[in-house]
Amino acid sequence: MTMRRTEKEGPKMTNERQNMTLERLNKIVDSVYTQLNDGDIPSMNLPLRSKNNIEFDPRHNVWKYGDLQTNRNCKTVKGAMMMLRTLHMIDFIDTMIDSNRSSTLREMYYISEGWGYGKFNSQDESNMLAEDLEITSNCMREDFKLRPEEDGARVIGDITITATNRKGVKQTLNCRDDVPDTGYGIPFNVEKDKVALKPGTAKFIVAIETGGMFDRLVENGFDEKYNALLVHLKGQPARSTRRFIKRLNEELKLPVTVFTDGDPWSFRIFASVAYGAIKTAHISDYLATPTSQFIGITATDILNYKLPTDKLSDQDVSALKSELSDPRFKDQFWVSEIEAMLSMKKKAEQQALAKYGLDFVTDKYLPEKLTDLGIL
């Protein structure tokens, strides 16, 4: 592959974090080189990435990998192919860091078309390898300059973000005063070397599942009236959105509340913000905010507010049942809400609150829930 640095690409990044990433990746390459040099068949160890090697860590309240390991070696053609891909990918990441570039996971997959023998058979394969490298190197995919397809999650409220833009220029924008009503688009890499956060009057975070409800709170001025920071989750949130929330919580000490629909999939959105997801168990420490509190629609709300509902589908029912055995939903609140939903056989969307007009959610529903939690 060719990659040239032009005057458009901004200054070369040589900060600590990037050096550390390069060092750790090079260590992997060194180990393969040494093994080959010593006449050994190259191999590397990885944590086993299957469901039975994932544990809920009750001390930190997040998902983690267990101790099971798998060995990847070059004893078979398939294994050797995998090692070749690993080295190709490290080479590509190395070039990207060196030239201050980034690529989508989809581009990463297509880049391999130029490798001949190392070519991936599917994007799943290249995505997985990127995650393997995260685990082996103890770096993040964002350090590798790999990003998912566009996400579009947004934030509105009084905090100030200083981000290094594509030209290498630091740009400072207040998320209340300097953005249109569509908000500030959260970038794919929100690590400290790229994005600095400065507190404003925002006192807590409302992370919102749907764009319609995000726009409702924006239009109703909920952020300004209650000093809230509104973050749009956009369904199951991207890594960068979860990491952004985590940093806001840790560094600016903003309590996190999560406002979703009332159905089993939305409960999982909450759980992934609060406790981490199985797929990203190796970086739960970075992504999860265990003190997050749920202010989404519950079975109790459906009854109390007589909300318009839909029937639970068979998939909904089995998702709820499996949540009853999920350690993330083991406390009394969740057990009783999940059981209540199973017995009423109904779910409701957050926008169903519009039954009582466009102001009900900001005049009554949210203030009541936030007061109960001691946030207002």
Place this chain on the structure above:
Amino acid sequence: MTMRRTEKEGPKMTNERQNMTLERLNKIVDSVYTQLNDGDIPSMNLPLRSKNNIEFDPRHNVWKYGDLQTNRNCKTVKGAMMMLRTLHMIDFIDTMIDSNRSSTLREMYYISEGWGYGKFNSQDESNMLAEDLEITSNCMREDFKLRPEEDGARVIGDITITATNRKGVKQTLNCRDDVPDTGYGIPFNVEKDKVALKPGTAKFIVAIETGGMFDRLVENGFDEKYNALLVHLKGQPARSTRRFIKRLNEELKLPVTVFTDGDPWSFRIFASVAYGAIKTAHISDYLATPTSQFIGITATDILNYKLPTDKLSDQDVSALKSELSDPRFKDQFWVSEIEAMLSMKKKAEQQALAKYGLDFVTDKYLPEKLTDLGIL
């Protein structure tokens, strides 16, 4: 429903366009009132909104409704119910305009839960009625303050947008200098009374199907090097995105190019930008930019660049075949490209260009296509 004006909601809008909307909606109500008063059974005429009443207007190169009409009246309970809903909806729109509010189509559906008898059975029903009102009143859904769920389309490049924000304050932002790398989020209402456009150095528009490719062009600085305005279509583009492109084309005289994947669905994305979509045939004049030019992946590109491909599915094949009888694809370029794709049985994504590295698309593919069209 209750709707109060608070100090958060900004000044009441009383501009010309809103007065016109109110006037036209009131005319519909007046007509029903007069009929009732005269002892007649109320009825209203609407253009027939079915496929056999949609015509391609070769003079303007867009889709339009034909002359067939349907009569909606109160002779049946179902018909009377529909009339009741129409009046309820007009009342709701009236209140929104009066109090400078807006609502999502989803909220509009839930709002009807408070109407008792007039309640909609599904969101399709309420969406359809909003479109009927557009046709009857010759206004736009945006004038009614109804918006779809979040869209997230973005723009980057040197033009300047002055938009009235939620607080009623005019906010001026340059889409190159005043936005993060994620761009300026296109608002749901981009009409002249809300959004003013000021030219900069941008000389033409590249409307891009996927977020991954949008981000690639942004990272590679394509906008600055070639004075391009990059617009993210986000798949099949929302009305506001198409209207935004149309206004940029008409008012700032920017030629429009459309850069998509190479498959039948992407060809339709181009067609909806250029010629309008069947669903919005009544407002093609507002949304379509017939001079748009296609610079997406073609069958010829797949061959010439030896791009990584996927096999056409059965759905792909029948979509391509139906495009051969679609008047929007009647010219020689499209006929030969569609036939070539059918015979090679393959499609390709725009990100497949990454086979040749991350710069190929901006160093070679786009400059060549744009030079061929006389834009560069």
